[in-house]
Amino acid sequence: MTEIERHQYDVVIVGAGGAGLRAAIGAHDKGARTAVVCKSLLGKAHTVMAEGGIAAAMGNVWPEDNWQVHFRDTMRGGKMLNNWRMAQLHAQEAPERVWELESWGALFDRTPDGKISQRDFGGHRYARLAHVGDRTGLEMIRTLQQRVVALGIDVFMECTITRLLLDGDRIAGAFGYWRESGRFIVFEAPAVVLATGGIGKSFKVTSNSWEYTGDGHAMAMAAGAPLINMEFVQFHPTGMLWPPSVRGILVTESVRGDGGVLRNAAGRRFMFDYISDYFKAETADTEEEADRWYDDHINNRRPPELLPRDEVARAINAEVKAGRGSPHGGVYLDIASRRSPEFIKKRLPSMYHQFKELADVDITKEPMEIAPTCHYVMGGVEVDADSAMSKVPGLFAAGEVAGGMHGANRLGGNSLSDLLVFGKRAGEYAAEYARGQASRPRIDEADIRDAEQEALAPFMRDGGENPYTLQRELQETMHSLVGIIRVADEMKQALEKIAEYRERLARVSVEGNRQYNPGWHLALDLRNMLMVSESIARAALERKESRGGHTRDDYPASDPEWGKRNVCCRWAGDHVEVYQQPLPEMPDELKKLFEENH
Structure with a gap:
């Protein structure tokens, strides 16, 4: 056996996106000796590609908004398969996490009266996405990264973890290698937080970056932690389609939130053909409630393009299958006919640059050709809602690698607030767990x-x-x-x-x-x-x-x-086994939020 580099910490965070950096800050603030290990360079995490905003019911644009409405939207968007406690904590704590980012230096766009601006997004009843143009994820990473560096937290960049190490049934550390040299490295730690993101590189067309190979999902399962909701993969409705070199690159939902509309090959705005079916089939428990929701949607002038992402992706797929698609097998996203060039360049600078440079398309003058792209997996490591700990003692998960929060479908903007809320919780509880161990685990x-x-x-x-x-x-x-x-x-x-x-x-x-x-x-x-x-x-x-x-x-x-019920997966040594388990029971006070008068 070659000589292997070794380090000892209380908490090791695997991943340096929004969840990983917020977990590191949380663990450090609780007194834990903390390290962040990331596959790429610090600041290059896939979180920077999250462009639209952070969903939080701050009520800056719509005073009627509150955590209860956000909770209800999230549960309905997830088709009621969400872990209700995770959805509740997320809705309640998201505003505080956004204000916290602001206090650390994040520069959000503003309303005319100086509050943090909030924009519309699919599936949200009110405009509630705090944003920085269409570069919100980049600003989040910049702010969190600056905080991590200022706190002196150790960061191991371009270092890949390949296996979680156990002492009996509890976490003892992690094994990996330096990508540049290939030398192996071992981290001894009683607590590990997985913040490794998603699985998109298993699909041919994806918005995900090269890091998203399901590392955390697989390592957790190999260590004995079950996964939940893995059948639910979100295909973002709008990915770039042409030329082939850019296929799958994300086109932010902000384009639709700021007025962009979807058109088929004939130039027809087709989403109105699908809106009423959504409300009758998916949103409501009664016909009357469906009609009321539909009327509210139209009266508030919320466009059908802002239905939940799964609905929009299916509508686009249906148009293409019916022979009404664009030349390269997608549809058109048009904001040029709806907004001025000045508005587009101010609100969507990244999108303007992306299409101009990569596709030679000026989105202020012509529509974008788009198609659904594999974007997000709702499934992940099954975790305790409050602590973010998996079934394996000492193993925590937050962000896209964790399952349960989003149920069958994630609403746009809920990802960034998910990273902040449960990243903080995972880091803090990991530190408390590590401190509570009578003895440090030993690695075999x-x-x-x-x-x-x-x-x-x-x-x-x-x-x-x-x-x-x-x-x-x-x-x-x-x-x-x-x-x-x-x-x-x-x-x-x-x-x-x-x-x-x-x-x-x-x-x-x-x-x-x-x-x-x-x-x-x-x-x-x-x-x-x-x-x-x-x-x-x-x-x-x-x-x-x-x-x-x-x-x-x-x-x-x-x-x-x-x-x-949920479908769960566990590793059986040489294959995956599936089993079913009932949903946790929602308390009566939360059930009342779904009654007719709400």
Whole structure:
């Protein structure tokens, strides 16, 4: 065994996006010796791509807004599969987290009377997204990063964690490697917070950056923590479509929030054809409530383009399937005919630059060609709502890697407030957990040797599988067989292919040495992508209904019985097992928020 670099901490945060940085601040403020380990460079986390805003019921634009309305919107958007306690804490604590960011130096856009400006977003009854133009995620990361550096928290950049280490059934630390040198590193810590983000690189068309290979999801499952809601994958309605080099890059919902409309190939604004069906089928418990919600939507001049993302993505998919799509298989997003060039450049500077530079399209003069793109996974590590701890003692999760908060579908803007609310909670509770341990856990040296051998295995094989070929085939499988519209036969095909890919993974080989070797890095990531892809496919096959981000062509309706339970995944050594568990019971005082007079 080669010499391995070692460090000791109380809390180790894996990931330096919004959740990871807020967790680090929370753990540090509780007195824990804290480290942040990130796969990329500090400041390059995928959170910077979150452009629209932070959802928080501050009431700056609509005084009627409050946490109860935000909670209700979140639960309805998630088709009532959300963990109600997580949704409650999120709605209650989001405003304070935004004001906290402001106190740390975040520069939000302002209303005429000087308050933090809030914009409309899909699924939210009131305008409640605090924003910085269309660069909100970047400002959040800048502010949190500055705070982390000022506090002196240790940061290990371009360092990838490949395995969680256990002492019995509790966390003892983490094993990883430096991406530049390939040297191995071990972190000894009684508490680990996963903040690794999502799984989008398992799909062919995605808005996600290269880091999103499901590392946290897979490592947690391998350590014994179950995942929840993995069938629910959100396809953001608007991703860039042409030219092929930009396919999947996110087009922020802010375009629609600021007046952009969707048109088919004939120039027709088609979303009005789908709005009433949404309110009757998804929002209301009674016909009267559906009509009231519909009238309220129209009277407040909330455009149908701001229905929840799953509804808009399905509408776009339906237009394309009906032969009314754009030349490259999408539809058009038009803000040029609705807003002045000055307005667009001021409110959407990143979008103007993105289309001008990458697609040679001037969005102040012509529409954007867009199509749905794999954007977010609602599923993740099952955690306790208050503490963010998983079923594995000492293992915490926050942000996209954690499941339960968003149910079957996430509302736009809820992601950034989710990162702040549960990042803080995860960091603070991780510090308290670590301090409460009677003795520090011990790492078995045999586990370190095993992790080292597993990481080096691709170098020991000659002439084996190419990792890039394997990833490309996996992405095509997930895109075509477990995508927006699903049927049982295709998902069974996908599972057969994933089993084949797992056999081929054991034959993957890489050339060269360990110094910055992207092929080697991908070879190690593929294990995670396969575990996550199998979890999605098995959970989607298990849920025999359509709900939120999960649409079954063979079960097109929502089933009330399936609305009472979650699908969970656990690792069985060489495959994923699924099982069902009932939803936690919502208390009566919260149930009343869904009655007719609300």
